[in-house]
Every structure is written in structure tokens, then in C-alpha cells.
Amino acid sequence: MKASGTALTLPLFRGRLRPFLLGQWAAVAFFALLTGLPVVFLFLGSFNLAAPGKETVYGVQNWIRAFSDSGTLSALWMSISISVVRIIPAMVLAVLMAWLIARTDIPGGKTLEFLCWLAYFVPDFPMVLAWVLLLDPNFGFLNTMARSLPFVDGPIFNPYSFWGIVWVHTAVTGIWFKVMLLTPIFRQLGASLEEAARVSGANNFTTLWRISLPVLSPMILAIAVLSFIRGLQSFNTELLLGTPVGIYVYSTRIYDYIRQEPPAFGEATALGSVFLFVLAILLFFYWRFLRGQRKFTVVTGSGYSTLKVKLGKWKYVALGSCIFYFLVTMILPLIFLVIGSFMRRYGFFNIKSPFTTAHWMNLFSDPIFMVSLKNSLIIATTTALGGILLYSSVAYLLISRRATLGVSMSLESLCWLPHVMPGILMSLGLLWIFLATPFRVVLYGTVWGIALALIIGDSPVTTQAFKAAFLQLGPDLEEAARVAGASWKYAYRRILLPLVAPVAATVGLLNFGSALTSITTPVLLYSAQSRPLSILLLEYSFAGELERGAALGLLITVFMCLMMLIGRKLGLQLTGTGR
Amino acid sequence: MDQPVLEFSDVTKRYGEVTAVDRVSFTVAQGELFTLLGPSGCGKTTTLRLVAGLEEPDGGEILFNGQPIASPARGLFVQPEKRNMGMVFQSYAIWPHLTVFENVAFPLKVRRESAQTIRKRVLEALELVGLGGLEDRGATQLSGGQQQRVALARALVYTPSILLLDEPLSNLDAKLREQMRFELRSLQRRLNLTVLYVTHDQTEAMTLSDRIAVVHQGRLEQVADPVEVYERPATSFVGEFLGRTVSLEGQMRREAGRGWVDILQGMGRIQIAEDRCGHLREGEQVRVITRPEDIDILPRGEAGVNQVAAKVDEVAYLGDHIEYSVSVGGRSFLLAAGKKERYSVGSEILLALNPAQVTILKL
Numbered sequence: 001m002k003a004s005g006t007a008l009t010l011p012l013f014r015g016r017l018r019p020f021l022l023g024q025w026a027a028v029a030f031f032a033l034l035t036g037l038p039v040v041f042l043f044l045g046s047f048n049l050a051a052p053g054k055e056t057v058y059g060v061q062n063w064i065r066a067f068s069d070s071g072t073l074s075a076l077w078m079s080i081s082i083s084v085v086r087i088i089p090a091m092v093l094a095v096l097m098a099w100l101i102a103r104t105d106i107p108g109g110k111t112l113e114f115l116c117w118l119a120y121f122v123p124d125f126p127m128v129l130a131w132v133l134l135l136d137p138n139f140g141f142l143n144t145m146a147r148s149l150p151f152v153d154g155p156i157f158n159p160y161s162f163w164g165i166v167w168v169h170t171a172v173t174g175i176w177f178k179v180m181l182l183t184p185i186f187r188q189l190g191a192s193l194e195e196a197a198r199v200s201g202a203n204n205f206t207t208l209w210r211i212s213l214p215v216l217s218p219m220i221l222a223i224a225v226l227s228f229i230r231g232l233q234s235f236n237t238e239l240l241l242g243t244p245v246g247i248y249v250y251s252t253r254i255y256d257y258i259r260q261e262p263p264a265f266g267e268a269t270a271l272g273s274v275f276l277f278v279l280a281i282l283l284f285f286y287w288r289f290l291r292g293q294r295k296f297t298v299v300t301g302s303g304y305s306t307l308k309v310k311l312g313k314w315k316y317v318a319l320g321s322c323i324f325y326f327l328v329t330m331i332l333p334l335i336f337l338v339i340g341s342f343m344r345r346y347g348f349f350n351i352k353s354p355f356t357t358a359h360w361m362n363l364f365s366d367p368i369f370m371v372s373l374k375n376s377l378i379i380a381t382t383t384a385l386g387g388i389l390l391y392s393s394v395a396y397l398l399i400s401r402r403a404t405l406g407v408s409m410s411l412e413s414l415c416w417l418p419h420v421m422p423g424i425l426m427s428l429g430l431l432w433i434f435l436a437t438p439f440r441v442v443l444y445g446t447v448w449g450i451a452l453a454l455i456i457g458d459s460p461v462t463t464q465a466f467k468a469a470f471l472q473l474g475p476d477l478e479e480a481a482r483v484a485g486a487s488w489k490y491a492y493r494r495i496l497l498p499l500v501a502p503v504a505a506t507v508g509l510l511n512f513g514s515a516l517t518s519i520t521t522p523v524l525l526y527s528a529q530s531r532p533l534s535i536l537l538l539e540y541s542f543a544g545e546l547e548r549g550a551a552l553g554l555l556i557t558v559f560m561c562l563m564m565l566i567g568r569k570l571g572l573q574l575t576g577t578g579r
Numbered sequence: 580m581d582q583p584v585l586e587f588s589d590v591t592k593r594y595g596e597v598t599a600v601d602r603v604s605f606t607v608a609q610g611e612l613f614t615l616l617g618p619s620g621c622g623k624t625t626t627l628r629l630v631a632g633l634e635e636p637d638g639g640e641i642l643f644n645g646q647p648i649a650s651p652a653r654g655l656f657v658q659p660e661k662r663n664m665g666m667v668f669q670s671y672a673i674w675p676h677l678t679v680f681e682n683v684a685f686p687l688k689v690r691r692e693s694a695q696t697i698r699k700r701v702l703e704a705l706e707l708v709g710l711g712g713l714e715d716r717g718a719t720q721l722s723g724g725q726q727q728r729v730a731l732a733r734a735l736v737y738t739p740s741i742l743l744l745d746e747p748l749s750n751l752d753a754k755l756r757e758q759m760r761f762e763l764r765s766l767q768r769r770l771n772l773t774v775l776y777v778t779h780d781q782t783e784a785m786t787l788s789d790r791i792a793v794v795h796q797g798r799l800e801q802v803a804d805p806v807e808v809y810e811r812p813a814t815s816f817v818g819e820f821l822g823r824t825v826s827l828e829g830q831m832r833r834e835a836g837r838g839w840v841d842i843l844q845g846m847g848r849i850q851i852a853e854d855r856c857g858h859l860r861e862g863e864q865v866r867v868i869t870r871p872e873d874i875d876i877l878p879r880g881e882a883g884v885n886q887v888a889a890k891v892d893e894v895a896y897l898g899d900h901i902e903y904s905v906s907v908g909g910r911s912f913l914l915a916a917g918k919k920e921r922y923s924v925g926s927e928i929l930l931a932l933n934p935a936q937v938t939i940l941k942l
Contacts, residue, residue: 477674479668480668483662483665485689
């Protein structure tokens with residue numbers, strides 16, 4: 001069915017409009033350079049013994065050195081362990097919350113959904129910092145509180161540990177996006193399946209356990225596996241909590257290699273390449289798994305569910321638990337960011353006049369802050385606008401009936417590459433390109449280099465959003481303009497562009513926000529002149545300036561939330577994958 | 580004869596293995612409403628898109644006002660915006676971000692008309708389609724019928740040499756469809772428009788068209804005026820597509836300048852005028868096609884000329900008329916009849932055919 005569909009639509013316009021065909025291949029080539037080249041450079045770089053930009057000396061010593069170091073394999077292993085362990089509680093909680101929101105009469109379900117949406121946009125690094133304020137063995141508030149309990153001598157919480165990292169992951173980024181993905185899936189589950197179970201004598205719980213979850217299990221599993229792969233890209237939490245006590249994941253290990261003096265590019269690229277192989281194997285199995293599961297998706301029945309499970313008195317328990325979870329994972333850390341930013345010395349509540357605005361003053365009077373703010377705004381604006389321009393064109397090429405099969409397939413896969421490629425590896429590959437090529441002048445250590453890296457990272461979501469928008473419009477509107485006498489350019493400018501403007505605004509805002517808060521991407525690419533705010537926050541945290549860091553982190557968080565709320569007010573739907 | 584506005588000669592369009600339009604030739608004359616009629620997927624819309632320049636032919640040549648506009652052999656292709664044709668899409672393709680006025684003004688703006696001219700002509704066009712006073716409405720605030728009128732006004736505002744209509748009535752409800760059909764026809768007459776019309780609805784085609792081309796699997800089965808297409812279908816597909824038909828097999832007989840068909844070895848004989856069977860030979864197997872409404876049911880007696888023996892299998896009382904399922908030989912079909920004479924199940928009857936309303940096809 002699908003094959004014959006493509007066969008029908010593809011060869012249209014072939015042979016005509018040569019410039020269009022040329023444009024297509026130019027786009028493919030450009031994309032191959034943009035997303036594929038960093039990978040190639042990363043791999044080649046691992047066999048280069050000289051520093052980037054110097055004369056190339058080939059050899060396998062990098063690999064030998066990287067793997068004679070026991071830290072390398074243990075870092076890879078640690079990445080996988082953390083990613084696996086953190087998935088389990090997060091998935092259980094996310095499934096439960098999505099089920100409560102979508103299928104039960106829990107009061108305020110819509111509000112809960114909205115809170116998950118908002119929490120998803122709260123930047124993670126400030127929250128990790130907040131958990132340090134709460135859990136640090138010496139000055140962490142919760143540990144201080146615990147000490148006042150009987151029979152407790154030392155600190156009972158320690159964030160600088162495997163379980164600490166897992167906990168912070170679960171609390172900060174664990175469940176929000178998963179709930180957003182799972183809720184619509186639960187909604188679509190045909191009500192008749194559940195009703196049949198109820199009529200057969202099963203209670204609510206049995207129905208959920210024996211019918212709903214097994215039916216949805218392929219999708220739940222798919223989300224879990226994807227979360228696991230995305231979890232491997234994690235960097236911020238491990239950097240802040242793991243590095244001080246020698247817990248390394250591969251991404252923080254790469255960061256260490258590059259940041260040591262002189263930078264160990266060889267080892268870093270060797271480690272990155274190994275990880276790419278691991279990733280490729282994982283993706284292959286994920287793909288195989290998805291293909292095998294496709295036939296299970298009979299779930300979206302016409303019986304769209306309106307009947308909700310009645311929780312009875314349990315609904316207040318359920319609501320209470322959800323609110324408690326939000327309080328602990330979101331509100332509590334945010335409160336402590338505020339407190340932290342106003343304390344003379346964090347953790348010392350008993351000194352004379354413990355509260356001060358001095359850190360905020362210091363922050364705003366710090367010339368580095370102003371420069372970073374400027375850098376951040378330039379980077380975020382460039383990323384947002386560049387992304388809109390580039391990916392709206394790519395999406396147009398993808399859906400165009402004029403596109404040939406080869407073009408759309410290569411473009412499609414190139415667009416998805418950055419989705420699974422960890423930001424740090426993309427940056428490492430780009431860093432190599434920047435250093436080893438004449439682009440060095442323009443891109444190395446400049447805001448433009450960072451913006452370019454961020455634009456590449458935005459490709460999957462942005463392209464999909466535009467693609468969905470164009471598909472929804474259909475070809476008629478454009479063709480009507482052509483027949484009415486408008487040239488292709490005129491029709492694009494006057495008809496298509498205004499119609500996709502809301503989507504452009506949405507993804508622009510999203511990309512602006514993520515550019516502002518990203519750490520993994522700029523961390524290898526910035527210099528003193530191009531340091532963005534997020535990196536400044538990282539530096540404050542490492543320098544032990546927790547109070548000023550809390551202030552800056554809070555600032556970024558509030559700014560981000562405000563932007564997303566304004567976007568939502570404008571009627572823009574800001575879900576992860578398009579409209 | 581005047582030069583045709585549009586001329587297709589041997590135009591072919593392939594999508595991979597599938598030939599959507601297969602060596603199609605026809606002409607559309609000035610002021611004519613020419614309809615492409617056929618089931619979905621027969622290639623009629625593709626033909627229309629070939630005219631508009633939204634598809635490029637793989638073979639043949641398309642001439643517009645005597646000038647070639649697409650000719651793969653000569654490597655010639657005129658872009659859609661250079662063809663000066665008006666088109667109404669099935670989905671209407673009203674641009675949702677523009678008002679009614681802006682939608683209709685778009686083709687004139689593209690042609691860089693002065694603001695004054697644009698205003699005058701847009702208002703005229705809206706008046707013409709009965710939308711005067713709605714020019715400031717947003718396009719999305721319109722009903723389906725109104726959207727269709729906007730699309731029509733937009734296609735007419737720059738007085739194109741030909742108007743292309745792609746199933747323009749299929750998205751309207753039944754009552755509105757009838758009204759628009761009527762308006763479309765009177766508008767076409769009044770402005771003497773040349774129209775190429777695509778539809779799968781035979782009633783639409785019959786009532787609107789000057790000429791109909793019945794399209795089947797990318798080929799034109801018959802090009803003729805509505806009466807001829809209906810009454811003398813060139814192929815059995817045309818006959819069946821245009822309504823219920825009765826088809827009987829028989830053998831051609833010719834003798835001393837007369838011709839008749841022997842139905843199913845002695846069930847009856849149908850006389851055929853010489854000009855209708857001149858191409859058929861003695862003894863040839865043929866098919867006689869006619870419409871149920873051209874058949875009268877008579878009580879069984881001596882079978883006369885143009886009468887066929889039959890039997891009633893089933894009777895359905897439908898209030899204002901009675902429907903009989905009758906069989907001739909092994910073939911059965913439905914016939915409607917008045918209530919004056921009634922026949923019960925199992926009755927032997929005679930079917931009287933009107934020889935002027937039968938079509939003879941070679942088997």
C-alpha cells in the first residue's frame with residue numbers, strides 16, 4: 001500500500017525543474033557535511049596521533065592508551081548502568097501518572113498534565129545544583145534536618161554517589177517527558193477493551209495490570225528503550241555529582257580528556273568512537289524491535305475512551321501522591337534555589353543576618369555575566385532563526401512531491417542522526433573540524449561555532465515539526481497559487497510561509513530555550529570570549545560559588561518558564577515532536 | 580472550424596509502472612463545457628493536472644490556443660503560472676490566512692494590476708458568484724458552498740482562457756450541489772466560458788456538459804454529447820458506468836439488406852436498422868445493450884418482432900412502482916414497471932425492446 005503510494009507520487013516532476021533537483025542534492029550534500037562529517041572526523045581523529053591542525057600521523061596508539069586505562073571501560077560501563085537503573089523507577093512512575101491523568105477521574109488531571117509539560121522545560125542544571133543544596137553531606141538542608149533526629153550521627157543522604165545520581169536524574173528529568181508521551185497513548189487505548197475486562201469481572205487494578213498494560217507494552221517498551229538510549233547522552237548531572245568523587249561516565253571522561261593540559265584529543269576520540277559502536281548496535285536492535293512490534297499497534301481503535309475509571313476515595317490519595325511528587329521534585333528544589341541565592345553563606349542559618357541580596361548584586365555587576373548574557377542571546381537567536389530557515393526548507397524538500405526517493409531517504413536519516421548522537425560527541429567531532437580546517441578562524445571558540453553545533457542538534461524535532469505542518473497544509477494551496485499565476489518563489493513567500501508561521505514561532509521558541517540552557521554542546525566549544533550563561537553557571541558551581549550559581553540558575557529557570565508560558569499563551573503547542 | 584482552445588494529442592503520463600493517462604487525444608472548443616467522466620483513479624484528475632501544468636506529460640503534445648504548452652518530444656514545458664488558466668480545486672484550496680477579498684485579489688496582484696483595478700474586478704467577480712458584501716470575511720469563516728464560490732471567483736477574476744474544475748461539487752451536500760450545478764451552467768453560458776470539468780458523478784456530467792469524455796484506466800472510452808453517450812455507449816464499460824443497463828447476448832443475422840439479432844438462440848429477435856449494423860457480419864456473436872427504462876413488460880403471447888421471452892423471478896412492491904427481477908435464458912436483471920398490470924412470481928412474460936434505443940457491440 002505504502003510502496004505503491006510512493007511509487008505514484010515520486011516520479012512527478014522528474015526531469016523538469018532541473019534547478020529544483022539540483023537544490024535537493026545540494027541540500028543532501030550540505031546535510032551530509034553538517035551532520036555526517038563530525039562523525040567521520042571523530043572516527044578518523046581517533047587514529048590520528050598528532051593534535052588537530054598539525055600534520056597527521058596515523059596510528060592505533062590512542063586506542064591502546066585509552067583502553068590500557070581501566071577508567072575507560074569502567075566509564076562506559078557506568079554510563080550504561082546509570083542509564084538502565086534510572087529508567088526503572090522513572091518508567092513505573094511515568095506509566096502510573098499517565099494512567100491517572102488519561103484514564104481515571106483524578107481531580108485536576110488537566111492541571112497535572114500542564115505541570116508535567118512545564119516541568120519538562122525546567123532546565124536541568126539549576127535543578128541539579130538545587131539538589132546539591134538539599135543533599136550535600138556537609139551543608140545540605142535535608143542532612144542538617146536529619147542530624148537533629150535522634151540516633152542520626154552523620155549525613156544520611158549523599159548525592160555524590162551512584163544512587164545519588166540516579167535519584168537526581170529521577171527527580172529532575174525522569175518522568176516529565178515520558179508522561180507527555182504516554183498520556184496520549186493511554187487516551188487512545190480503546191475503551192471497549194477495558195470495558196470488556198470490567199464486564200468479565202475484573203476490577204480496576206486487574207484491568208490495568210492484565211489488559212491495559214499488556215496491550216500497551218510494546219509502546220511502553222519502545223519509549224523505555226528510547227529513554228535508555230537518550231539517557232546515555234547524559235552529562236550535566238554526572239559532571240556535577242560524579243566527577244568530584246571519581247564516578248566517571250564516558251561523556252565526563254571525554255570532557256576530562258579535552259580539558260586536561262595538553263588536551264588528550266586522541267584518547268577522547270577513541271573513547272567517543274567506541275561509544276558510537278555501542279550506540280550503533282543498540283540502535284540496530286531498537287530498530288529491529290520497532291519493526292517487529294509494528295503489527296501490535298491495533299490499539300488506536302475507533303472506540304475513543306470517554307468513560308474513565310472511577311477511583312472513589314482513592315482519587316484523593318492519588319492526587320495527594322502526585323502533588324507530593326511535584327512538591328518534592330520541583331517546588332522544594334526551586335525554593336532552595338531561591339533561599340540559596342539570598343543567603344550570605346549557604347547552610348549557615350544561625351549566623352547574624354543570614355540573608356543578603358549581595359549575590360544578586362555581584363552577579364549583575366559581574367562584567368563576565370553581561371558578556372555571557374550577550375553571548376547567550378546571540379547564540380540562542382542565531383540558533384532559533386537559523387534552525388527555522390534551514391529546517392523549513394529541508395522539510396519542504398522532504399514532503400515535496402518533486403523530491404526523489406533517494407533524496408528524501410537520505411535527508412530523513414541525516415536529520416535523525418543528531419537525535420541519537422550525544423551532544424558531547426557531536427561537539428567533539430565539530431571541535432576537530434573547527435581545529436583542523438580553515439573554518440578555525442570563524443568557528444573555533446566563537447559564538448558562531450556554538451550556534452552551528454546547536455542548530456545541528458535541533459534538526460530532528462524541528463524538521464519533523466515543519467514536515468507535519470507542510471503535510472497538514474497539503475499541496476493544493478501552493479498549486480492553486482501557481483495556477484493563479486504566482487511563481488514558485490512568490491507562492492512560497494505569500495502562501496506557504498505565512499501559513500507555517502505559527503509552527504516556525506513554536507520551534508523557534510523551543511530552540512531558543514534549549515540553546516540558552518544547553519551545556520553539553522557548548523562545553524567543548526566555548527572560549528573566554530564566547531562563554532554563554534549556561535557555562536558560566538557550570539563554572540560558578542565548580543568554583544564553589546553556590547550562592548551566585550543559585551541566583552544565576554534561578555534566573556535561567558524563570559526566564560525559560562516565562563518564555564514557554566508566553567508561547568503557550570500564544571496558542572502554540574510545544575510538545576516534543578511537532579504539532 | 581474555429582481553432583480549439585485546448586488540444587490533446589496522444590498524451591501519456593506514467594507513474595513508474597502505472598500508466599495514468601494513456602495516449603489520450605481530445606479537443607475542447609471555445610465556449611464548450613467538456614467533461615471528463617470516470618470512476619476514481621481512472622486518470623481524469625491527472626489529465627486535468629496535465630492541462631494546468633501541475634504534471635508533466637511523458638509523451639504526446641498539449642496545445643493551448645494553438646500554441647504548444649507541453650511537448651516532451653520538443654523538451655517544451657510551460658510553467659503553470661505562465662498558462663493563464665483558472666482552476667477550482669476539489670478542496671477549494673482557499674488560503675486560510677487571507678480574507679475573501681485577498682484570496683480573489685491574489686491572481687491580480689501577481690499580475691501587478693493597479694489597486695483600483697484590483698478592487699473593481701474583485702468586487703465584480705464576487706458579485707458574479709453571489710458573494711457581494713462578504714469580501715472582508717476571513718476565508719475560514721465561510722461555509723463549504725461559500726468557499727466554493729470564492730474559489731470560483733478567484734479562478735474567474737483574471738478572465739482565463741479556460742476554466743478547470745476538479746470535482747467542484749463533490750464536497751457539497753446534495754441540495755447545495757444541485758443549486759451550484761445550475762448556477763455553474765448558467766454562468767458558463769452567460770460568460771461563454773470554456774470549461775474542462777472533471778467528475779465521477781454521471782448526473783453532473785449529463786446535466787452540465789456539452790460533450791462528455793468517459794475515461795477508464797487512463798483511456799478515453801467515448802467522446803460524445805450526453806445523449807449519445809447515454810443512449811449509444813461505445814463500450815460496455817460506458818454503458819454500465821452511466822447507469823443500469825440490460826445486456827443480452829445474441830447472434831447477428833443479415834439478409835437482403837435487413838439485419839436482426841437472434842437473442843440467445845430463439846428467445847426473440849431484435850431488428851436493427853442498416854446504419855447501426857453495417858459493420859457487423861452475418862453470424863457474428865454480439866451483445867445488445869439497452870436501458871431498463873426502455874423495456875416494456877407485456878403478458879406472454881405470441882412473441883412479435885423486437886420482443887423477447889422472459890420469466891418473473893421476484894417481485895418487489897415499492898409503493899409508486901413495482902420492481903421485477905426477470906430472467907432471459909440464464910441472465911437476470913431488474914426492471915421497473917407501473918402498477919396497472921401486475922405479474923406474479925413465475926409468470927411468463929414478454930419484454931418489448933425499443934430498437935432505436937439499443938446498442939450493438941461485437942463480443
